Amino acid sequence: MNKAAEPHRVGRPRDVAKAERIVEAAWELFLTHGVEVVSMESIARQAGVSKVTVYATYTDKAQLFAVCLQREMSRIESAQGIYERQAEHQGLYETLHRFGIGLMTFLATDSAISFYGTLAAELRRSPLLAKSFWDVGPGKTQRNLADILSRASHQGDITIDDSLEAAETLIGLWQGLSNFQLALGIDRERDDDVIEARVKRGVEVFLRAYANPQS
Amino acid sequence: MNKAAEPHRVGRPRDVAKAERIVEAAWELFLTHGVEVVSMESIARQAGVSKVTVYATYTDKAQLFAVCLQREMSRIESAQGIYERQAEHQGLYETLHRFGIGLMTFLATDSAISFYGTLAAELRRSPLLAKSFWDVGPGKTQRNLADILSRASHQGDITIDDSLEAAETLIGLWQGLSNFQLALGIDRERDDDVIEARVKRGVEVFLRAYANPQS
DNA sequence: GTATTACTGAACGAAAGCGTACAATAAAAA
């Protein structure tokens, strides 16, 4: 219920920054503590806004959470564009390496950890929303990577029949056991050099397994 | 505060089954709803026990959760023994395949999904507990698999220098993107044939990448 | 039987969150 879309011609104008601050605060708290535990008061406090304003802008907690999800989805969506623009005019190894670093760095983020931990449970209750989150999130990443691999396959650098499958394989290689370690808060996994080593090894193993026989 | 250890010589004896039922109920509720949201009343109700009995057996929710974790850890620990006993006298492919099926089937379980989703956040706050959970859980699985791979390497089936690294690689191959799909509740990922296909491909890619040059 | 302990149901006070109501103030248009 973002009423900022219809500007009123009379009276004190709505402070659009406030609506934004509320969503930001809510998302941050949802991520760290989970939806059900976070109170509307704490959201209002975190946003530096009266609780009444929160209720004036969003009908209730469920709707606020939905808005948060929408915002996060569009943020992720725009962030994915990076890969498409940067994949040009580089060697395959370089391209994959950079992709892997970007992906694994993101997955080591507080937001990503908390999201696939605490918040995904909420999405499990609404499969439709979960599906669209998959499509703009991990699914989109998979497709982006698959495109890169497919192109490389056509150029003869590697031999791949199912590029989506190959993309999943490579992401799996990058991940290894890091998802468990990140979930458990074992923070060694978040250091740049650990990520670097993990990605490097992943690309190498991948290229070894999918190497073109005659190269 | 399991007082069953010191049997009283007089008065009505403590019903040990009740303490167990309480932990079971609590664990089930914790898994599906998260620790903070579950009330002690609901635990008592689920266990078919008075709330007073819950408080008589466990001091508070935090301690009850700790007991749950201990119980789960010992359960996992005993379950891991399976792999050690069954790895003998089979071909490498068969051994790995069976290991992968067991692992991925477990990870597709409601308990596993909920645990690494909802409950791991609790563990993140107590790194020591998280570390010991890692050691009996994923870490132990990794070591078990590494042992198998190490043996196979000594027998000349494959070429591996770091068996722990290789074990992580293989598990990563098995997982692929399934952790995200499972977290989001995309249930296609839990079908036996999907798991079968995923494990099969993982083993194949792994053996291809780590194949002994002269074989 | 009695003594002792376990367990139950009901109720309590305290605290916290929800969503709302109200009076007061702030910021804009007319």
Next chain:
DNA sequence: TTTTTATTGTACGCTTTCGTTCAGTAATAC
């Protein structure tokens, strides 16, 4: 200026949970 709307702080009634208390009942040892 007046009018209109946004925002605030406080407070409200309602619900839920926590952890405890109490009286009554159940199960065992003596």
